[in-house]
Amino acid sequence: MKKGQTEIIGLLVIVVLLIFIIILFVTLRTKPQEKAIGRESAYTASLLTAILKATPCERTDTIPARPVSIEEIIRRGIPRQSTCGNGEARQEYLAKELQIIKGRVNTNQKVNLQILIKNTQNPQDIILVGNSCLGEKTVERRIITGSSSGQQERFEMVLEYCTT
Amino acid sequence: MRYSEVRGKAKYSKKGQIGLIEMIMVIFIVTVLIVVGIVFYTGVLKQSIQKKGGEILSQKAEVELRAIQGMPEIECSKNVRREDCIDTLKLLIAKEVIDGEEKGYYATIFGRKRVLVKQVYPELQGQVENQECTQEKYNQEVYPNNCDTWIIYESRPATITEVNKISVPVSLYFPNAAEDRKNEYRIGELIIESYR
Amino acid sequence: MKEKRGIAPVFQYIFVAIAGIIILSFFVQSALRQSNISKEVGNIQTVNALEDNLRALEVATNANKEIQLAAKQGITVNKPVCGVLRVENSPQIRTQEAIFSNTELKADKLKVWTVSWEYPYRIMNFFFLADGQTEYIVQGTGRLAEELVGIQRQGEPCCDNFEFIPKIFNVKTNSYTPQSGQVKKYVFINQEPTVAPAPTAEVLKIQTDGEKCDEQGNREDSECTGVVTFYKEEGQETTVFFGKAMLYGSIFAKDKKSYDCSLEAAFERMEKVTKVYEKRAEKLFAKDMQDQLSPNPTYLRIKESLHTLITTLENKKIKVRQLTQADLQEIAQQKEIIQNLNEVLRSEGKGQVF
DSSP states (O other), X not given: OHHHHHHHHHHXXXXXXXXXXXXXXXXXXXXXXXXXXXXXXXXXXXXXXXXXXXXXXXXXXXXXXXXXXXXXXXXXXXXXXXXXTTSOOHHHHHHHHHHHXXXXXXXXXTEEEEEEXXXXXXXXXXXXXXXXXXXXXXXXXXXXXXXXXXXXXEXXXXXXXXXX | OXXXXXXXXXXXXXXXXXXXXXXHHHHHHHHXXXXXXXXXXXXXXXXXXXXXXXXXXXXXXXXXXXXXXXXXXXXXXXXXXXXXXXXXXXXXXHHHIIXXXXXXXXXXXXXXXXXXXXEEESXXXXXXXXXXXXXHHHHSXXXXXTOOEEEEEEOOOSSOSOEEEEEEEEEEEEOOSSOGGGOXXXXXXXXXXXXX | OOOOOSSOHHHHHHHHHHHXXXXXXXXXXXXXXXXXXXXXXXXXXHHHHHHHHHHHHTTOSEEEEXXXXXXXXXXXXXXXXXXXXXXXXXXXXXXXXXXXXXXXXXXXEEEEEEEEEESSSEEEEEEEEEOSOEEEEEEOSSHHHHHHHTOOOTTSOOSTTXXXXXXXXXXXXXXXXXXXXXXXXXXXXXXXXXXXXXXXEEEEEEEESTTTTTOOSSOOGGGOEEEEEEEETTEEEEEEEESHHHHHHHHHSSSHHHHXXXXXXXXXXXXXXXXXXXXXXXXXXXXXXXXXXXOOTHHHHHHHHHHHHHHHHHHHHHTGGGOOHHHHHHHHHHHHHHHHHHHHHHHTTOOOOO
C-alpha cells in the first residue's frame, strides 16, 4: 500500500507539473495587443493638414492662374472663374473631391475614415463623406473662418478615424 | 539446492529485474519530460523575443516616421519658417544627396530601410502609377503629372526575414520658381519599409 | 548464501547527493545567467528607448521632457569617442545627434531639452541633457542673463520668442546661495568669473558679440554669436558659438572636449543641409530658365554662396577644436550674404531657396 501511495503521489506531481507548463504556455500565447493611440492621432492630424492644403484646381481670373486650396474653397467658395468642377456648388464639388481623397488615402479595409465639414451657423450647409465610427475612435478638428457671400462664416472640419 | 531456495532466488531475481526496469523507465520518462520542458520553454522564449523584437521595430519605425517628416532635408521651409509639408524639390535632391553622395552619413540615421513618398491625390492619368520621379522627369514640361513616387533612401540587407511597413499622409509641396504664388499642393504618403 | 538486496544505503545517499548537487548547480547557473541577460537586455532597452525619445523630440522647435528610467542608471555620452551613447555596459549606439551634456550622467529621471538650431535655415535640433546633480548659477547683469533664468522685465513685450532654460534644470540667479554637496556650474555672461574652478565647481564665461543675444521679443536667434571660455583648474580653453542654441549648448557641455564633439556633429549636418539647398537653388534656376525668357540671376548667386559656405564648413570641420573668432566671422559673413540673397528673391515674388 505504501509503495502504491508513493507511486500515485509521484504521478500526481508529474501531472501537476504538466498542467503548470500548459497554463504558462497558454498565458504567454494570449497576451493582449496594446493599442497604438499616438499613431492614430498623428495620422489624423497629418491627413487633415494635407487635405486643407491640397490645391485641386486653379483660379483663372488672375494672371498668371493661381492654384486654389480646399481650405480657400471652404472659406470663400469656388472662385467665379476657375477650373474647380463644372459649375457645381461648393458643397457638391467638395463632397466629390473629399470622396476621391478618402478613397485614395484609405486603402485599408480595416480602417474607417469619415470627413465632415459643417457650417456652425447654417446646419443645412454640411458635407459628409464616409461612415461614422462606432466605438473607440480618434478625432481631429479644425475651425475655419471665412466669408463666401459677404457674411462671416465659421466652419468646423472633423476627421474621424477608427479600426473596424 | 532445495527447490524452495531456487524458487525464492528466482522470485527475488525477477523482483529485482522488475524493480530495475521500473527505475530505468522512471528515469527515462523524467528525463524526457525535462527535455520536453526545456525545448518548450526555449521555443516559447524565442517566440516571445521575436515578438518583442517585432514590436520594438514597429515602435522605432513610428518614431522615425515622425522624425523623417520633420527632417530639414525634406521638410518645407518658406522664408525660413517651417511649414507642415514635404518639399518635392527636396525629394528629388534627396535621391542625389541622402541616397547618393552622403549615403554613409545617412545610413547611421536610417539603417536598413526603404523610405519613399508616393502621391495619392490627385489621381494621375495614364501609365503613371509607381513611376519614379527623376531629374529627367522633372525637366519635362508635364512634370509633376508624369510620375508619382520619390525614393528618398534605400538600403536592403542581403537576406530579408521580415518587412515592417508603415505610412502617414503628408502634404506635398510643388514649388514654382517663376512665381511664388503659383505653388501647388497635393496629397501623398510617406512610407517606411523596415527590414530585418 | 547471502541475499543480494541492491545497493547499500550509504552509496544510495552518496549517489542522490551528487545527483542533487549537479541538478541544483545547473539550475542556479541558469538562474544567474538569466539574471545577467535580463540586466543586459534592460540596459539595451533603455539606450534604445533613450534614442527613440530623442528622435521623437527632434521635430519640436523647443520642447523639454523628463525621461523616467527603470532605475538609477549610468549614461555615457560622447565618451570614449564623439557620437556614442551608452547605458551602463550596454553596447554603444552611434548617433548623429548633437548632444550637449556631462559625459557621465547618473539618474533615474533624465532631463532633456531640445531647441531647433537655425543658421540661417533650420539645420538640426540640439539636445541638452542633465541628471539633476548640477546646479546652474547664471551671473550677469544684462538682459541675456535675465532671459536665461526666465526673468521677464516689466513693460517688455511678453512671450513671443521669449526663450529661457526650462525650470527642470535647476537654474539659479546672481543672488542665490549655492547649497553644499551639489556640483555647481557658474555661468558668467559678459563678465569676468569671480569663482575659481574646483572639483565641484565648473566655470564658464560667455562673451557675446554686441547685444545681438540680448533682445527679447523680435530677434533672430542666428544673429547671436560669440566666444565661450571653459575654465579648468589646469587652465582655460576657448571656442566659439553661432546661434542661440549653441550658446545653450556651452552651458550644458561638460568641457570644451565634449562641446567640440557636438560642434563637429553640427558642422557635419550643416554641410549636408547646405548641400541640399545648393542643389535646390540650382534646380530652381534651371526651372526658371525653362519657364522664363530671362531667368533670375539671384538663383545662381545664392547657389555660389552656398557652395562657398560648404567649402568653408569642410575646412572648419578639420580644425573644429581650434576655432577662433576669425573663423566665426567668416561663417557669419557668408550666412549674411545667403540670407540677403534669399530675401531678394522674396521681394521679387520669386520662389525662395529656403
